[in-house]
Every structure is written in structure tokens, then in C-alpha cells.
Amino acid sequence: MLLAPTTRVRPARWRALDESHGRSLTLGMSDARRRPVLCSRPLPEAAFPSSPTPLFNSPFLAETGAIAQFAGRFFREGFRPRYEVRELLYQCYVVGYQSLPMVGITGFIMGLVLTLQSRPTMAQFGAEAWIPTMVGLTIIREMGPIITALIFSGKIGSSMGAELGSMRVTEQIDAMEVSGTNPFKYLVVTRVLATTLMLPLLTVLADVIGLYASYVGINTKGVTTLALFTNNILSGLTFADVLPAFFKTFFFGFAVGLIGCYKGYYAEKGTAGVGAAANSAVVVSSLLIFILDLLAVQITGLLGFN
Amino acid sequence: MPPETNLQPTAPPAPTGPAEVVLTLEHLTKSFGDNHVLQDFSLDLHRGENVVVLGKSGSGKSVLVKCIIGLLRPDTGRITVLGQDISTLDHEAMDQLRAKLGFLFQSNALYDSMTVRENLLFPLRRQWLAHRRGEEKDLVQQALEDVGLANTIDKMPAELSGGQRKRIALARTLILRPEIILYDEPTTGLDPITAREITSLIREVQLKYRTAAFIISHDMDSVRGSADRVALLADGRCYAQGTYAELAKHADPRVNDFFK
Numbered sequence: 001m002l003l004a005p006t007t008r009v010r011p012a013r014w015r016a017l018d019e020s021h022g023r024s025l026t027l028g029m030s031d032a033r034r035r036p037v038l039c040s041r042p043l044p045e046a047a048f049p050s051s052p053t054p055l056f057n058s059p060f061l062a063e064t065g066a067i068a069q070f071a072g073r074f075f076r077e078g079f080r081p082r083y084e085v086r087e088l089l090y091q092c093y094v095v096g097y098q099s100l101p102m103v104g105i106t107g108f109i110m111g112l113v114l115t116l117q118s119r120p121t122m123a124q125f126g127a128e129a130w131i132p133t134m135v136g137l138t139i140i141r142e143m144g145p146i147i148t149a150l151i152f153s154g155k156i157g158s159s160m161g162a163e164l165g166s167m168r169v170t171e172q173i174d175a176m177e178v179s180g181t182n183p184f185k186y187l188v189v190t191r192v193l194a195t196t197l198m199l200p201l202l203t204v205l206a207d208v209i210g211l212y213a214s215y216v217g218i219n220t221k222g223v224t225t226l227a228l229f230t231n232n233i234l235s236g237l238t239f240a241d242v243l244p245a246f247f248k249t250f251f252f253g254f255a256v257g258l259i260g261c262y263k264g265y266y267a268e269k270g271t272a273g274v275g276a277a278a279n280s281a282v283v284v285s286s287l288l289i290f291i292l293d294l295l296a297v298q299i300t301g302l303l304g305f306n
Numbered sequence: 307m308p309p310e311t312n313l314q315p316t317a318p319p320a321p322t323g324p325a326e327v328v329l330t331l332e333h334l335t336k337s338f339g340d341n342h343v344l345q346d347f348s349l350d351l352h353r354g355e356n357v358v359v360l361g362k363s364g365s366g367k368s369v370l371v372k373c374i375i376g377l378l379r380p381d382t383g384r385i386t387v388l389g390q391d392i393s394t395l396d397h398e399a400m401d402q403l404r405a406k407l408g409f410l411f412q413s414n415a416l417y418d419s420m421t422v423r424e425n426l427l428f429p430l431r432r433q434w435l436a437h438r439r440g441e442e443k444d445l446v447q448q449a450l451e452d453v454g455l456a457n458t459i460d461k462m463p464a465e466l467s468g469g470q471r472k473r474i475a476l477a478r479t480l481i482l483r484p485e486i487i488l489y490d491e492p493t494t495g496l497d498p499i500t501a502r503e504i505t506s507l508i509r510e511v512q513l514k515y516r517t518a519a520f521i522i523s524h525d526m527d528s529v530r531g532s533a534d535r536v537a538l539l540a541d542g543r544c545y546a547q548g549t550y551a552e553l554a555k556h557a558d559p560r561v562n563d564f565f566k
Contacts, residue, residue, distance in 0.1 A: 166418075175409075175415035177377060178404055180404050180405060180429070
């Protein structure tokens with residue numbers, strides 16, 4: 001049996017949920033037949049079946065369920081017309097192009113530091129010739145995707161949380177709804193798609209810059225040619241190293257966009273709500289990136305790619 | 307010195323006799339948990355008429371206006387806008403209906419990442435008015451002239467004063483030539499002079515375009531200046547209604563308190 005809503009459902013979210021029902025169902029739920037009769041008093045919208053009702057009175061489970069429903073709504077609404085192509089391209093520009101400097105610098109430092117740190121240990125074993133292979137595998141399989149995703153989460157996740165949060169607080173999302181625009185499609189679907197598509201490209205870029213930085217790092221203490229360096233890396237790599245690492249970045253990008261938009265879209269009223277949305281967008285999406293990474297490692301292992 | 311507006315009464319005077327009802331609210335109820343905000347609220351709005359809903363802060367005025375525009379759903383009751391029961395509309399039909407409804411938010415809700423021009427173009431482009439693309443420029447110019455702010459077209463909302471932002475928000479509402487405009491506390495947070503200017507602008511819009519206006523307010527100067535009829539929202543229902551003068555002389559102290 002479903003439980004009646006409790007006070008743990010935050011009232012500030014009801015209006016946002018209400019808006020979501022206005023989209024997914026028909027407006028004006030005056031028809032009593034559409035509403036499940038669960039208790040004697042009128043139920044708030046949060047008690048409808050598709051709302052994130054905290055069945056087990058746990059804020060963590062309620063939040064997880066709400067995020068899952070938000071993701072479900074993305075797939076339901078994202079692939080139906082009307083398609084916001086123009087806004088999607090603009091978001092790709094914002095999310096991808098404007099992140100290039102930060103991702104580039106991070107990738108460069110990552111490759112350089114990794115090389116400089118590993119060199120003394122490798123030298124002890126007389127294995128300096130293995131540095132390019134080792135650094136190449138480390139960057140492409142793990143460090144490139146995870147560091148880029150974390151930096152991306154800090155830059156893009158927080159800005160999405162803050163932007164959508166302030167739009168919610170200042171009623172701009174309601175104004176969009178009133179203008180005949182589905183704000184979920186216009187704001188959320190475009191941003192989540194943009195992060196999902198752009199993070200893999202940024203990761204490839206960070207990998208390439210990181211590897212070049214590794215070449216620079218080797219040449220600070222020794223001498224190698226770019227051709228030899230590249231040859232060493234490629235000889236140690238297989239598609240089983242590259243492809244799973246590439247594909248998991250789509251999921252990282254999806255997580256950053258989804259959590260950033262979720263936190264902003266359902267931000268609490270007031271400036272504190274905007275700050276909390278930006279902050280929790282980064283915290284939750286960073287955590288989710290690590291969880292997804294762990295899952296990706298396990299799945300690729302089960303599939304025999306490790 | 308108030309900005310020069312381009313709003314002169316050009317429409318023919320309203321016909322005598324009862325005007326067409328454009329908005330009907332019947333027995334609305336709305337609750338948030340145990341907080342019963344609206345309880346059996348009913349009211350009509352006629353074409354070309356300004357109705358002000360008066361009520362204390364927290365009495366449910368904003369909830370009422372958001373129910374009409376479809377941002378909230380009433381628990382029970384019926385809302386009929388321009389002959390259409392909004393509970394029967396899917397979201398596409400609701401979007402089409404919203405093109406005939408304007409909503410001026412209390413916070414203005416201007417898109418702060420867009421210029422004034424882009425703010426005004428947004429509703430035009432979203433309402434599938436592509437066949438009118440050639441007219442976009444003229445419509446934006448006209449709407450800005452209507453509110454006396456044609457020189458702000460390339461400014462960002464953050465560069466405007468509170469009164470200017472309110473006018474731009476009104477211009478964004480007017481650009482689709484709505485038949486009904488819903489004003490959510492249009493003078494709240496403005497100085498008395500700007501509030502008077504906005505009040506007279508509301509009147510000018512009514513006269514020029516013969517729009518019906520549903521105004522939520524608790525600013526008595528604004529109520530006096532803009533209302534053809536006043537309804538008092540108390541205890542979640544329409545407690546009293548009449549002209550400003552009638553309610554000002556009302557014997558009931560709950561009504562009379564507002565007019566002291």
C-alpha cells in the first residue's frame with residue numbers, strides 16, 4: 001500500500017512537481033477519478049504516483065528516486081518533438097568550447113606531473129623506457145576520463161545548478177511555461193544532451209594534451225623523440241583500453257548534466273537555495289562519477305576487456 | 307517625469323450592456339497539505355473589465371492567479387478561460403490558450419541572460435508565429451513604445467531600474483496582444499510615483515487594447531486607480547465584491563479595514 005505523504009516532502013518542491021504534472025498529465029486535476037484515493041484529506045501533488053514520494057521515509061532514497069524519475073522524464077520528453085536544436089547547439093558551445101582552456105591546462109599538468117612523479121621509481125628499476133607506455137595507459141584508461149569529468153563537474157555542474165536555481169527562484173522557469181515553452185525541454189534536455197556529448201570530446205582532448213605533456217616531462221630529464229614516444233604508447237595500447245574508457249565518459253557527462261539540472265530545477269526558494277543547488281550539484285555529481293567509474297571497471301572486467 | 311507612452315485610447319468605447327464573460331472561476335479549492343488556501347472561490351471577469359482581487363498577504367492571491375494560468379492545478383472547481391475549461395486541455399491546447407493570456411509576474415521574471423529585445427522576441431518565437439517573422443521587429447518596437455521604453459532595446463535587465471523592469475515585463479506580456487492580462491501584485495516593491503505610473507499604464511493598456519485584466523493587489527492606491535470592480539479574497543473565498551466606492555462604504559469591518 002502506498003503511504004500518505006509526510007512532512008518530509010519539502011513543500012517548496014510541490015510547485016515544481018505540480019508543473020511537471022501539468023506537462024505529463026493534463027492540466028486541472030479536478031476530475032476525482034484521476035486521483036488515487038489514499039486518505040480522507042486532499043492530497044498534495046507530491047502524492048501522485050509519478051512524484052517522488054518517500055516510501056521508506058528516507059531522504060536519501062527519496063532523493064535517489066526523484067533523480068531517477070527526473071532521468072526518466074528526460075528520456076520521455078527528450079526524444080519527442082519539438083526539438084530545441086538551436087538551444088542545444090548553444091549549450092554545446094557553452095559547455096564544450098568554453099571549457100577548453102580549463103580542460104587543456106588540467107590535462108597538461110596531469111600528464112606532466114604523472115611523468116615527473118613516476119620517473120624516479122621507474123629509474124630505480126631501470127625501466128625508464130616504460131614511462132610512455134605506463135603514462136599512456138594511466139591517462140587513457142583512468143586519469144584522463146576521471147580528472148576531466150571532475151573538473152567538468154566543478155565548472156559545468158555548479159553553473160547549471162546556480163543558473164537553473166536562480167531561474168527557478170526568480171520565476172523565469174514559470175515565465176517560460178507561460179510563454180508556451182516546455183521549460184524541461186528547453187532548459188534540461190538541451191543541457192543534459194550537451195554535457196553527454198561534449199565530455200567525451202573534452203576527455204579525448206585532455207588525453208592528447210596530457211600525453212604531449214608527458215613527452216615534455218620526459219625531455220626535461222632525458223631525451224626522446226616524439227615518434228619514439230608515440231610508438232611506445234601505441235605499442236602498449238589496444239582497443240580494449242581505449243573504447244571502454246571513451247564510452248564511460250558519456251555516462252559521466254550525463255551524470256554531471258542530470259544532477260546539475262535536477263538540483264537547479266528543484267532549487268529551494270531564496271538565495272540560499274541557489275547556493276545549495278550549486279554546491280550539491282558538484283558534490284553529488286562528483287560522487288556519482290566515482291560510483292559510475294567503479295561500475296564501469298567491473299562491467300568491462302566482466303566483459304573481458306581488462 | 308514619467309516616460310512618454312504611446313498608449314492612447316484608440317479602441318471604440320465599450321458597448322453598453324453586459325460584456326462577454328472571458329474568465330469564469332467556479333468553486334475553486336486548493337490546499338497545500340493542511341493549509342487550505344482556496345475554499346470555494348468563484349468570480350467572473352468580463353471583456354474589457356479590470357477586476358482587482360484584494361486580500362492580505364498569504365491569503366492565496368498568487369495561488370489563485372497561478373491556477374488560472376495553469377502553473378498550479380486547483381484541487382476541485384472549474385476554470386473557464388475564453389470559453390475553454392482548462393482542465394480538459396492537453397498541454398498543446400493550453401499553450402495555444404496561453405498565447406491569449408498575458409501574465410505579469412510579481413518578480414517580473416525577465417530572462418536575465420537575454421537583452422530586452424530577446425526577452426520580447428522569446429514569446430513571439432515560441433508561440434509558432436514564424437509566419438510573422440517579418441513583423442517581429444515592428445512588434446517589438448511597438449510593444450516598447452507602448453510602455454515608453456523604446457531606448458532600452460539593447461540593454462540587459464540588470465541595467466534597468468525596478469520600474470523599467472516592470473514596464474519591460476508588461477511589454478513582453480503585451481507583445482502577443484493577449485485578451486486577458488493577469489497582474490500579480492504589479493506595484494509591489496515600487497516607489498509611490500512609479501507605482502502610480504504603472505497603475506495608469508494598466509489603465510491605458512485596458513483602453514487601447516480593450517483587454518480584460520485580473521489584478522492581484524493589496525496596494526490601495528493602485529486598486530483605486532485601476533479597478534472597475536474589486537473582489538475581496540478572505541478565508542479562501544470571494545468574501546465581498548463591488549466597485550471601489552461600494553466596498554469602501556461596506557459595513558463589514560473585514561472589508562472596511564482595507565479602505566481605512
